[in-house]
Amino acid sequence: MKRFRLDWLVLPALGFGAVIAFWYFSSATWAKELPNPTKTWLASRDYVLKPFEKRGEMDQGILRFTWYSLVLVTKGYLLALVLGTPLGFFLGLSKTFTKTFDPIIQILRPVSPLAWLPLGIILFMGAGKSASELGALFTIAVCAMWPTVLNTAVGVRAVPQDYLNVARVLKLSRAKTLWKVLIPATLPYMFTGFRLSLGIAWLVIVAAEMLTGRPGIGGFLWQEYNALVYEHIILCILTIGIVGFVLDRLMSLIELRFKTA
Amino acid sequence: MSDHVELSNLTKTYPTPGGPAVIVKNFNLRIRRGEFVCLIGHSGCGKSTVLSMLAGLNEISEGGIVLAGRELTGPGPDRGVVFQSPSLLPWLTAYENVMLGVDQVFFTASAAERRQIAEYYLTVVGLGDAMDKRPAALSQGMRQRVGIARAFALSPKMLLLDEPFGMLDSLTRMELQQVLVDLWNRNHLTALMVTHDVDEALFLADRIVMMTNGPEAFVGDILHVPFPRPRDRRVLLEDPEYYRLREELIEFLEVRAYTLKNQSPPPSPPRPDGAASREAAPRSAVPMAAPCPTTPSVLSAS
Ligand SMILES: Nc1ncnc2c1ncn2[C@@H]1O[C@H](COP(=O)(O)OP(=O)(O)OP(=O)(O)O)[C@@H](O)[C@H]1O
Ligand SMILES: [Mg+2]
Numbered sequence: 001m002k003r004f005r006l007d008w009l010v011l012p013a014l015g016f017g018a019v020i021a022f023w024y025f026s027s028a029t030w031a032k033e034l035p036n037p038t039k040t041w042l043a044s045r046d047y048v049l050k051p052f053e054k055r056g057e058m059d060q061g062i063l064r065f066t067w068y069s070l071v072l073v074t075k076g077y078l079l080a081l082v083l084g085t086p087l088g089f090f091l092g093l094s095k096t097f098t099k100t101f102d103p104i105i106q107i108l109r110p111v112s113p114l115a116w117l118p119l120g121i122i123l124f125m126g127a128g129k130s131a132s133e134l135g136a137l138f139t140i141a142v143c144a145m146w147p148t149v150l151n152t153a154v155g156v157r158a159v160p161q162d163y164l165n166v167a168r169v170l171k172l173s174r175a176k177t178l179w180k181v182l183i184p185a186t187l188p189y190m191f192t193g194f195r196l197s198l199g200i201a202w203l204v205i206v207a208a209e210m211l212t213g214r215p216g217i218g219g220f221l222w223q224e225y226n227a228l229v230y231e232h233i234i235l236c237i238l239t240i241g242i243v244g245f246v247l248d249r250l251m252s253l254i255e256l257r258f259k260t261a
Numbered sequence: 262m263s264d265h266v267e268l269s270n271l272t273k274t275y276p277t278p279g280g281p282a283v284i285v286k287n288f289n290l291r292i293r294r295g296e297f298v299c300l301i302g303h304s305g306c307g308k309s310t311v312l313s314m315l316a317g318l319n320e321i322s323e324g325g326i327v328l329a330g331r332e333l334t335g336p337g338p339d340r341g342v343v344f345q346s347p348s349l350l351p352w353l354t355a356y357e358n359v360m361l362g363v364d365q366v367f368f369t370a371s372a373a374e375r376r377q378i379a380e381y382y383l384t385v386v387g388l389g390d391a392m393d394k395r396p397a398a399l400s401q402g403m404r405q406r407v408g409i410a411r412a413f414a415l416s417p418k419m420l421l422l423d424e425p426f427g428m429l430d431s432l433t434r435m436e437l438q439q440v441l442v443d444l445w446n447r448n449h450l451t452a453l454m455v456t457h458d459v460d461e462a463l464f465l466a467d468r469i470v471m472m473t474n475g476p477e478a479f480v481g482d483i484l485h486v487p488f489p490r491p492r493d494r495r496v497l498l499e500d501p502e503y504y505r506l507r508e509e510l511i512e513f514l515e516v517r518a519y520t521l522k523n524q525s526p527p528p529s530p531p532r533p534d535g536a537a538s539r540e541a542a543p544r545s546a547v548p549m550a551a552p553c554p555t556t557p558s559v560l561s562a563s
Contacts, residue, residue, distance in 0.1 A: 162348035165318055168336045170365045170415075180361065184352040 035231045043231035057215060058223050062239055069205050069216035070243070072133070076140025077201040081194060084145030085152055088193070089182070092156025105149070113143045113204040117211050136208035143204045147196035155189025156182060187258045195251035202244045217243075265294035265451050266315075266419060270324035273310050284310050286477040287324070290470060295449040299462035301510065302472030303518055308455040311472075312423050315453065316342050329418050338366045341412030341450075343422040347404040349396040355407045356392040359383060359414050366415050382410040385447075386440050402433035406440060413444055420445075422454035426461065435494070438464055446491055459510045462486075463503060464494060471513045473521040481521045482513055 004010075020037055027036040035043070044062075046053075051063035090097045091105075120135030120142075127134050163185055167177045209218030217236055224232035271288040274281045285307040292298050300308050313319035315326055317336030326333040328340070349358045359379040367375050383392050386406040396404050405425055412420055425441075426434045438461060445452065456462050462469045466486050473481040484506060488497060497503050 160348075162344060162346060163350060165316075165336075165342075165344070166348055166350065166361075168318060169316060169340070169342050170338050170362050171336065172361075172365065181350065184350070187352075 040231045040234045044235040065217045065220045066239060066243055073201050073205045076137045077144055077198055079137060079141035080145035080197055081148055084148035088149045088152025089156055091153035109146045113139050113207045116142055117208055132212040136212055139208050140201050140204045144197045144201035148193035151189045151193030155186035159185040191255040191258050195255055198247055198251055202247060264291045265329060266292040267327040272323035274322040283477045284475055286479055288479050290480055292451055294451055296467050297452045297465055299466035299469045300455045301462055301469060303474050306472050306475040307478045309423050312421050312455050316340055316421050338415050339418045341415045341417035341420050343408045343412045343425040345424045345427050347408040349404055349407055351396050354393045354395055355388055358407055359411045362411055362415050378414055382414040385444055386410045402429055402437060405437060409441060420450045420452040424455050459507055463506060474518045481517055
């Protein structure tokens with residue numbers, strides 16, 4: 001591949017330019033309902049330039065909505081890690097456990113968040129007002145935990161026999177073996193799982209908010225779709241993408257720190 | 262001196278798709294307290310298998326091992342193991358790697374005493390300045406120094422080394438042999454070391470145990486190394502006896518390791534008392550003559 005000065009800047013700019021051009025072209029020709037980039041910007045300006053303003057329950061600055069979503073995602077994501085990591089360890093350590101639960105995991109894993117959410121709400125029906133939040137948390141956790149579960153299990157199985165032999169020769173207790181050998185050795189794999197899980201948790205939040213109508217970036221998107229303000233849908237899509245990208249970068253940085261260990 | 266370690270009729274069988282594979286059969290060896298024994302044999306004959314059974318990391322199929330009067334049943338820190346790859350935990354510093362074992366063995370000692378033990382051994386192997394480095398920041402040779410310090414720091418009843426210098430260049434290798442022997446000269450731990458290197462064995466060992474080729478490998482012959490200690494490599498190399506012994510080892514590896522292969526190993530008698538019967542096979546024209554009358558051990562035990 002040819003390289004030239006500033007190619008890291010010029011080439012991505014060309015990519016963005018091409019997509020924006022296609023967007024203009026589409027809204028002018030075959031997708032008449034699609035607002036073009038200029039219209040989108042004008043309609044979104046208030047939301048972007050006053051990102052933390054609160055004008056009403058469903059009319060707030062874009063970062064304020066993002067913040068609501070991030071809070072919910074963080075809760076669900078932590079729940080996913082708390083459930084997924086031990087599950088991964090059990091799968092990695094015990095063949096019997098794997099044989100028992102792997103088939104059911106393989107069946108539950110591909111189920112879409114849109115399918116889990118109604119079940120989540122039913123599960124927490126008794127909780128009254130917070131049913132929708134608990135249902136959303138349940139959905140995020142149950143969808144996001146699989147990469148953590150599977151990567152942790154792979155990591156545990158990949159712990160070099162040499163390290164385990166050291167633990168056996170020294171007769172380390174189970175707890176010591178876990179904390180001093182197994183967990184540090186598995187950490188790089190765990191963090192790969194954590195990163196992928198965060199990506200999924202962020203994907204799920206939108207679906208969860210859309211269905212429950214909670215204030216947040218996804219809820220806003222759905223509301224504006226119903227209110228026929230299509231510009232804001234695009235604004236939400238871009239925001240979701242950028243936030244997801246930033247989250248992934250941050251996790252990669254953390255992951256990298258553990259890779260070198 | 263008394264027998265410190267006793268391997269009797271040690272046998273290792275692996276189940277394979279083509280039926281059970283007998284890797285080691287009726288391996289008999291006695292090691293006295295404070296003795297340094299080297300185990301040589303062709304690649305794949307089962308040296309590591311024997312050593313890992315001693316370490317308790319590999320299940321014993323038949324026979325048994327007694328260490329300091331006790332039948333071995335599993336791994337334990339009473340045997341310090343130096344693996345071929347140093348097997349240091351990469352997320353711990355050199356000091357922490359040694360400390361992991363020290364904490365385990367000397368749990369009654371004070372923190373300061375434990376710290377002293379770890380620092381002492383790391384200093385003796387020449388890592389006084391590199392204690393707080395992680396393995397990734399150490400050279401291969403330095404890593405194996407940590408491995409050696411870790412094993413000695415346990416003050417084990419026995420030292421087990423499986424080709425500890427196999428991955429090193431010859432210069433580093435000689436350096437580490439010296440480190441090992443210096444450390445060993447301080448407290449004469451009973452040691453069994455697997456090696457491919459005839460010169461290494463002659464420099465380090467009191468006795469060299471030669472294994473026949475597998476499968477069904479056993480102790481083909483044992484060579485006494487009479488050189489006084491402490492040994493000086495240069496003095497050794499000027500001794501004609503050195504070359505005679507070296508020749509003998511090579512002859513075994515090139516000829517007898519193969520010819521002995523098809524003869525059945527001698528089952529060991531229950532408990533011979535005479536010192537003469539210590540060796541598995543006396544060196545003679547009929548190499549595989551059993552050291553004692555070959556009574557089945559079941560019968561004579563009663
Ligand atoms: N799990 C197993 N199943 C079947 N055969 C095995 C198994 N583990 C080891 N072996 C066989 O046992 C034999 C002895 O292996 P071992 O590692 O003890 O040899 P070695 O003498 O240490 O060789 P080297 O000098 O190359 O280290 C080999 O032929 C190997 O193929
Ligand atoms: Mg080996």
